[in-house]
Amino acid sequence: MKLERVLPYVKTLLKSSVSPGDIVIDGTAGNGHDTLFLAELVGSNGHVYAFDVQQTAVEATLLRVSEWQESVSVIHSGHELIANYVSKEISAAVFNLGYLPGADHSIITQPQTTIKAIESCLDLLTVGGLIILVVYHGHEGGATERDVLLNYVSSLPQSFVHVLKYEFVNQQNHPPFVLVIEKMKYKR
Numbered sequence: 448m449k450l451e452r453v454l455p456y457v458k459t460l461l462k463s464s465v466s467p468g469d470i471v472i473d474g475t476a477g478n479g480h481d482t483l484f485l486a487e488l489v490g491s492n493g494h495v496y497a498f499d500v501q502q503t504a505v506e507a508t509l510l511r512v513s514e515w516q517e518s519v520s521v522i523h524s525g526h527e528l529i530a531n532y533v534s535k536e537i538s539a540a541v542f543n544l545g546y547l548p549g550a551d552h553s554i555i556t557q558p559q560t561t562i563k564a565i566e567s568c569l570d571l572l573t574v575g576g577l578i579i580l581v582v583y584h585g586h587e588g589g590a591t592e593r594d595v596l597l598n599y600v601s602s603l604p605q606s607f608v609h610v611l612k613y614e615f616v617n618q619q620n621h622p623p624f625v626l627v628i629e630k631m632k633y634k635r
C-alpha cells in the first residue's frame with residue numbers, strides 16, 4: 448500500500464520535524480503512545496510536555512515513559528493552560544482529539560479549549576514547526592468539534608501558516624483525518 452494510513456502519517460510528520468534536543472508538546476497524553484514516541488525523538492537532551500485532564504491518563508502515560516522521567520513532564524491539566532507551563536520554543540505539538548479508549552467516553556476534547564491550545568502552540572512554535580491534530584469525529588460531540596476546528600484553521604492567514612487536511616474520502620464509519628499546521632513566519 449502506497450498511501451500512508453493516518454497514524455503512520457502522523458509519525459512520519461513528527462520524525463520530519465522533531466530533532467534530538469527539541470522541546471515538544473503532546474496535548475492529549477491519553478495512554479502515552481505519542482508521548483513515548485516524542486520522548487524517543489527528542490532524546491535525553493530534549494523535553495516533552497504532555498497534558499491530560501484525566502488522572503488515569505496521567506498514570507498510564509507516566510508508566511509508559513518511565514524510562515524517560517528526566518525528559519518528560521506529564522501534566523494533569525487541560526491543554527488550554529499550556530501557556531502556564533511551557534515558555535520555550537517548541538518544534539512540534541500533537542493532539543489526538545476525542546475520548547480515551549477504554550475510559551469514560553463522555554470525557555472528550557472540546558472545540559473552544561482545543562482552539563485555545565492551538566493558539567498557545569502557535570505562539571510557542573518555531574518557524575517551520577508543525578502542529579498536528581488527529582480529528583476523530585464519529586463520537587457524540589465529535590462532528591461539532593470537527594466543524595468548529597475546520598472553520599478556525601481555514602481562517603488562519605496563509606502568510607502566517609499553511610494548513611493541510613489529510614483524509615481518506617471513501618472509507619466507512621467516520622475515519623479520523625489529520626490537520627497539519629506549519630508555521631511560516633513569526634508574526635501573523
Ligand SMILES: C[S@@+](CC[C@H](N)C(=O)[O-])C[C@H]1O[C@@H](n2cnc3c(N)ncnc32)[C@H](O)[C@@H]1O
Binds near residue numbers: 545
Ligand atoms: C484520543 S485520546 C488521546 C490518545 C493518546 N494520544 C494516546 O496515545 O493514547 C484523547 C485524550 O484527550 C484528553 N483530553 C480531553 N480534554 C482535554 C483537555 N482539555 N486537555 C488535555 N487533554 C484532554 C482525554 O482525557 C483523552 O485522554
